[in-house]
Amino acid sequence: MDYTIRIGGQAGQGLQTIGAVLGKLFTRSGFQVFTHQDYMSRIRGGHNYYQVRFADHPVSSSRSQVDILVALDKVTVAEHQDEMAPGGIIIYDSETVKEKYEGEMFLDVPARKIAMDTAGNRLMENTVDVGAILGMLGLGLEQLEKLLEETFLRKGREIVDQNVAAARAGSDYARENCGQCAFTVPADASGDGPPARRMLLDGTSAVGLGALTSGCRFYSAYPMTPSTGVFTFMASQAKKHSLVVEQAEDEIAAINMALGASFAGVRAMTGTAGGGFALMVEGLSLAGMTETPVVIYVGQRPAPATGLPTRTEQGDLLYVLHAAHGEFPRVIMAPGTPEQAFYLTGKAFDLAEKYQIPAFIISDQYLADTEWSLDGLDPSRIEYHDYRLRAADLEKLDDYKRHAYTDTGVSPLAEPGASRHLVVTDSDEHDEDGHIIEDAETRTRMVEKRLLKKMPLIREEISPPLLYGDDSARTIICGWGSTYGVMKEAVDDIGGAGGIAMLHFSEVYPFPGTSKFDYLALLGRAKRTICIENNATSQFAQLMRAETGFQFSDHINKFDGRPFLLDELLAKLKALEKSHA
Amino acid sequence: MPDDPGKSKSETGKGPEIEGKGPAIEDYRGQNPAWCPGCGNLQILRVFKMAMVEMGIEPHELLLVSGIGQAGKFPHYTRCNTFNGLHGRTLPVAQAIRMANHDMRVIAVAGDGDCYGEGGNHFLAAMRRNLNVKLFVHDNQVYGLTKGQASPTTDEGMVTGTQPFGVLSAPMNPVALAVAMDCSLVVRGFSGNQEELKELMKTVLEHKGFALLDIFQNCVTYNEINTFQWYKEHCDPVGEDHDPTDREAAFRLALKAGDRIPTGVIYRHDRPLMEDLIPVIAGAEPLVRQPFSQEDVAGELARFY
Ligand SMILES: Cc1ncc(C[n+]2csc(CCOP(=O)(O)OP(=O)(O)O)c2C)c(N)n1
Ligand code: SF4
Numbered sequence A: 001m002d003y004t005i006r007i008g009g010q011a012g013q014g015l016q017t018i019g020a021v022l023g024k025l026f027t028r029s030g031f032q033v034f035t036h037q038d039y040m041s042r043i044r045g046g047h048n049y050y051q052v053r054f055a056d057h058p059v060s061s062s063r064s065q066v067d068i069l070v071a072l073d074k075v076t077v078a079e080h081q082d083e084m085a086p087g088g089i090i091i092y093d094s095e096t097v098k099e100k101y102e103g104e105m106f107l108d109v110p111a112r113k114i115a116m117d118t119a120g121n122r123l124m125e126n127t128v129d130v131g132a133i134l135g136m137l138g139l140g141l142e143q144l145e146k147l148l149e150e151t152f153l154r155k156g157r158e159i160v161d162q163n164v165a166a167a168r169a170g171s172d173y174a175r176e177n178c179g180q181c182a183f184t185v186p187a188d189a190s191g192d193g194p195p196a197r198r199m200l201l202d203g204t205s206a207v208g209l210g211a212l213t214s215g216c217r218f219y220s221a222y223p224m225t226p227s228t229g230v231f232t233f234m235a236s237q238a239k240k241h242s243l244v245v246e247q248a249e250d251e252i253a254a255i256n257m258a259l260g261a262s263f264a265g266v267r268a269m270t271g272t273a274g275g276g277f278a279l280m281v282e283g284l285s286l287a288g289m290t291e292t293p294v295v296i297y298v299g300q301r302p303a304p305a306t307g308l309p310t311r312t313e314q315g316d317l318l319y320v321l322h323a324a325h326g327e328f329p330r331v332i333m334a335p336g337t338p339e340q341a342f343y344l345t346g347k348a349f350d351l352a353e354k355y356q357i358p359a360f361i362i363s364d365q366y367l368a369d370t371e372w373s374l375d376g377l378d379p380s381r382i383e384y385h386d387y388r389l390r391a392a393d394l395e396k397l398d399d400y401k402r403h404a405y406t407d408t409g410v411s412p413l414a415e416p417g418a419s420r421h422l423v424v425t426d427s428d429e430h431d432e433d434g435h436i437i438e439d440a441e442t443r444t445r446m447v448e449k450r451l452l453k454k455m456p457l458i459r460e461e462i463s464p465p466l467l468y469g470d471d472s473a474r475t476i477i478c479g480w481g482s483t484y485g486v487m488k489e490a491v492d493d494i495g496g497a498g499g500i501a502m503l504h505f506s507e508v509y510p511f512p513g514t515s516k517f518d519y520l521a522l523l524g525r526a527k528r529t530i531c532i533e534n535n536a537t538s539q540f541a542q543l544m545r546a547e548t549g550f551q552f553s554d555h556i557n558k559f560d561g562r563p564f565l566l567d568e569l570l571a572k573l574k575a576l577e578k579s580h581a
Numbered sequence B: 001m002p003d004d005p006g007k008s009k010s011e012t013g014k015g016p017e018i019e020g021k022g023p024a025i026e027d028y029r030g031q032n033p034a035w036c037p038g039c040g041n042l043q044i045l046r047v048f049k050m051a052m053v054e055m056g057i058e059p060h061e062l063l064l065v066s067g068i069g070q071a072g073k074f075p076h077y078t079r080c081n082t083f084n085g086l087h088g089r090t091l092p093v094a095q096a097i098r099m100a101n102h103d104m105r106v107i108a109v110a111g112d113g114d115c116y117g118e119g120g121n122h123f124l125a126a127m128r129r130n131l132n133v134k135l136f137v138h139d140n141q142v143y144g145l146t147k148g149q150a151s152p153t154t155d156e157g158m159v160t161g162t163q164p165f166g167v168l169s170a171p172m173n174p175v176a177l178a179v180a181m182d183c184s185l186v187v188r189g190f191s192g193n194q195e196e197l198k199e200l201m202k203t204v205l206e207h208k209g210f211a212l213l214d215i216f217q218n219c220v221t222y223n224e225i226n227t228f229q230w231y232k233e234h235c236d237p238v239g240e241d242h243d244p245t246d247r248e249a250a251f252r253l254a255l256k257a258g259d260r261i262p263t264g265v266i267y268r269h270d271r272p273l274m275e276d277l278i279p280v281i282a283g284a285e286p287l288v289r290q291p292f293s294q295e296d297v298a299g300e301l302a303r304f305y
Helices: A015-028 A074-083 A111-119 A122-137 A142-155 A157-177 A203-213 A228-237 A251-264 A274-290 A317-322 A338-355 A365-369 A391-396 A440-461 A481-494 A519-525 A539-548 A566-580 B040-055 B071-077 B090-100 B112-118 B120-129 B174-180 B194-206 B228-234 B247-254 B294-304
Strands: A002-011 A032-038 A045-055 A066-071 A084-092 A106-108 A199-202 A216-221 A244-247 A267-272 A294-300 A331-333 A358-364 A371-374 A424-426 A466-468 A475-480 A500-505 A507-509 A528-533 A554-557 B062-066 B081-084 B105-111 B133-139 B185-190 B211-216 B235-237 B261-268
Touching (some): A002 A015, A002 A074, A015 A032, A015 A045, A015 A122, A015 A142, A045 A074, A074 A084, A111 A157, A122 A142, A122 A157, A199 A338, A199 B294, A203 A216, A203 A338, A203 A358, A216 A228, A216 B090, A228 A267, A228 A294, A251 A267, A251 A274, A251 A294, A251 B090, A251 B120, A267 A274, A267 A338, A274 A294, A274 A317, A274 A424, A294 A338, A317 A331, A317 A358, A317 A539, A338 A358, A338 A440, A358 A365, A358 A481, A365 A481, A466 A481, A475 A519, A475 A539, A481 A500, A481 A528, A481 A566, A500 A519, A528 A539, B040 B133, B040 B211, B062 B071, B071 B105, B071 B133, B090 B105, B090 B120, B090 B133, B112 B120, B112 B174, B120 B133, B174 B185, B174 B247, B185 B194, B194 B261, B247 B261
Parallel strands (some): A002 A066, A066 A084, A084 A106, A216 A244, A216 A267, A267 A294, A294 A358, A475 A500, A475 A528, A528 A554, B062 B105, B105 B133, B133 B211, B185 B211, B235 B261
Antiparallel strands (some): A032 A045, A466 A500
16 A cells, blocks of 8 residues: 655645644554655745655655645646546545536545534634545544644644544545545554554754754854755754854854854854855865864755755755865765764764864755654764863863874864863964964975875765665666665665665765775676766766766766656666667 | 965963963963064054953953954964954854853954955844954054955045055945944044053953954055054044943944044943843853753654654
8 A cells, every 4th residue: 555645735725734744643653654845935825735655665755646636726636637546536625726626536525614614713624634534545533633632732622622523524524425435544554543653754854853962052054945944943942952043144154153163162063055055165164274073054956046946956966075175074974864864964963073074964955855754763873972172181281282283183172261271273274283384394284184184084984875675786776865765666666576776875975985885896797877866967976986987877867856756767767778678 | 575474483382370370461472473564453462462461361261263364363473262264254253152152252353354345244243143242353444465455444546456546435434334233332443542442452351242443553564545643643532521322422423534533432332242142041151061961852853753
């Protein structure tokens, strides 16, 4: 069983509420859930949809075929009618949509009338729809009732009861009126009984949780989609967990503030999208020169310039890699799932501070907004170690030099003001004390320290790519970041018989070596190697070639601002197979 | 004159051994300045050290943040904690340091180009935020380090290598702008009036709030109009009768130009400090000393189940 529900309408009509409730509900009912959103760059109106896929087996992508379409307006019917799966049903309310549709495919659910009759409140329309969907699927309401209680109890018992009544009426209506509904769900996932102990997590919250668990204490940013979610998440945690979250006057200030806070002795982070990152580049170089730890979250969206503000693309990999003047080490994490986003954010904080470098988490609109069900997260797996010299330890030293030469290139990072030792750093080339120099010898030693000594140690920290599928597969599809889910399902779908496997890179710089896992040998044995990227120029393939000399035999690229859907990727893989046959 | 800093090294290592004796001028000795002889920066540096010693501030209790320019090299020529960052980006760094550690005395040192040109947006935002950061602007009405181009405070008509037809933009009046922005403390000084400048520095350091100290400083190499003599003749200390809390009066003073340019405390408004408005740090330990444990945040995962 594997169903897709798509809720379409204008921004502000409540489709997010319906989608979010369904996602959580199905997760608690024991299903595997994957949701994604498609929205236009406007606050009200436009055409948007929220898609919830749930199944009795792992799912990690969206399909294009829809089983239940909730049409909150006419445009939704027109846009998505052709995407209905056989037996699919479109529910709508002829009173609000102001149109009566004929045919087996349509179910007119008078949500507004039901909401008024049962609860006397038009706002309960969305709850009626959720109830109707559960009714159509033959699922019980117990899970939903618990969720409604959790959500609305702070508004009063009456609101909870009204919502429950509205949901019941919606469910009853669907059960009575959807004669042709032929959906079946496994008996053990009836929606009744104790909730499954599973999470539903989106990429944005995962990065935020990762930062929080890593001891991030300072977040400065300037809002830019799709990075604003992390900013909002951090602000929501500020009071409870002692974070200072500051909206800077621009991205230039944002990164310089993060560096100031980090220099003062707290873990600091900033976040932006490509356009804002362009402004941060000078500050990035400052982090490199002053060896100030900082974590930078880059949520990619299509560019150049402001591009498609609410859409998705993997177009900034080489930019993030090469941005800034001069040579210095950096780390780039490109998580493919919310779970990876959580742990890799943790790793970014750890490496940033351990090596006193900038560490990136690059995501994109698609990963930021998708929700995945997962068994759980283990915060203790995030390494937390305070690498800084604080008062007592610092006081013990006879001598302190912020940029002292060491075997590892890593100098002691001290908290200024914590002792009589002075902490001095400079954007100009400097000596061990942090003071300005110009002589050739010091310059050479500093570059060796900052860059050449640290780099091999940092490379050692990088995990190899993840192999999914058979290591003797004839075809290997390869990718990085947010294409993880759709590639994995493509491997599942084509199956072992097709001899296909996936190689996914989530730690992309320094580029992983082959000592822990000889992925190059694996690729060398394959008959076909396909690099799949949500960009036009195969940036990852370029990086791979530059770092390893390996060249993929084929490429699949998508750059219309939308993510790969499963059926679409499968079709492209098949077409490729044919063209080579 | 070099476009870049000199090679001299500073003495480093531990600060004074004897506690409680108070700092001496010697404790503030840094690298030998690579400024031109006669440069107003040298006087500002001297006065700064005297003010710190008179106030009993130890070098490690101070954090100087600077950008790039002749003024930006200031921290290297004294001794204290230092973050010498980018051209124009002094204030974001300085403010964040204060948010992370509000026990630290933070002084931002900038040039007029640095602060009012490249960093103009940060200057506006900093006055609005009102963190307890002190901003010293060495205002020589010209770009020194890059050899004499016009700055936002250069007078109209001054001919330079990059302004061959004379400066065509109207000059900015930082003091009037600061009054307009309700900057918590607005002060103007002149490097040549050393006794006055020292007292003004102390006033600025003692103030609770964001303070602008715009210091007229002669550049002997690139500004032949606003010379030491010129400043000496034009600077006019504000009288005892000026009430700096009277904003209209402050405006009138700030707008004075031409022959008599007022120096001293122009405007003061004891606005709420941002440090006292951020609940996490208000009346609490500085952020940098607040304990962190992973267990405390682990509970945040719960609402995703
Ligand atoms: C981003 C950037 N742009 C330009 C420069 C070159 N630059 C260095 S100092 C300076 C101007 C300095 O003038 P001012 O701030 O008035 O300081 P002064 O040297 O007069 O003290 C410029 C343009 C730079 N270092 N960084
Ligand atoms: S060029 Fe001007 S500002 Fe720079 S050191 Fe010389 S006199 Fe001072």
